[in-house]
Amino acid sequence: MKTPKGLQPLIDDGVIDEVLRPLKSGKEASVYVVRSGDDVLCAKVYKDMGQRSFQARVQYQEGRKVRGSRQQRAMGKASKFGKRELETQWKNTEVDALYQLVDAGVSAPRPHGYHHGVLLMALVTDAEGHSAPRLGEVEFEAAEAARYHEALVRDVVRMLCLGLIHGDLSEYNVLVSPEGPVIIDFPQVVSAAGNNAARAMLLRDVHNLRDSLGRFEPALLATHYGEEMWALYERGELQPDTALTGHFTFDERRADLGAVLMSIEDARQEAIIRQQGREAAAEQD
Secondary structure (H helix, E strand, O other): OOOOHHHHHHHHOOOOOEEEEEEEEOOOEEEEEEEEOOEEEEEEEEOOOOHHHHHHHHHHHOOOOOOOHHHHHHHHHOOHHHHHHHHHHHHHHHHHHHHHHHHOOOOOOOEEEEEOOEEEEEOOEOOOOOEOOEHHHOOOOHHHHHHHHHHHHHHHHHHHHOOEEOOOOOOOOEEEEOOEEEEOOOOOOEEOOOOOOHHHHHHHHHHHHHHHHOOOOHHHHHOOHHHHHHHHHHOOOOOOOOOOOOOOOOOOOOOOHHHHHHHHHHHHHHHHHHHHHHHHHHHHO
């Protein structure tokens, strides 16, 4: 196939030898299957995002470390320099997170370097060697769904113990491999201690997993692992091997305003994405 513009510098530098095929294209990045020597890898080429996604990114950015006060002020003002800084930090975040998570035992693609703004990582495959399907594309038996849910909750706990929350975890960001679920897509990873919406994002992640796998094992729908792990995290009692029960006693006196605001923001972003799709289709016509 014709070499995409973003991957040509990697071929020129001898980092990769060949682009085999496109794997997927989303609003954040395009992913290709590439060959590097005897290895077949994924190459994630990030897309530059427009003005309409800037504020959504700022929401995830809260609590992240920034190189200096000038960069912080520029990003807050959404100046041209600030947007470039935000773009760079957005891309670097996934690279840094992947190395941390894999070292901590989280089931995620092993990174193979970051070159010219392109992330190289292991290709996740199924038993036949084809690209692994997403969680939402697979039918499960009840017991298998329960095992996948247990493995994913354990990985969410491992992330939280590192002070990180995926922030956009769903059946679209989990691949199904012969060894079990593999979590992908981390550019929006959230600081658990530094982001005011951290609890709401964690609950959304865990509830998404519960609802997806609860279609096959209804008993999961009555569990509250997100609330339980966050309460333990707040008290400083959460460890990577903490035994969770899925049970949680709610304080009926307190409304979760963060979760309500998060739902509103989700709906707003979905409307923006749909509008972008309509505009792109109109331009093609």
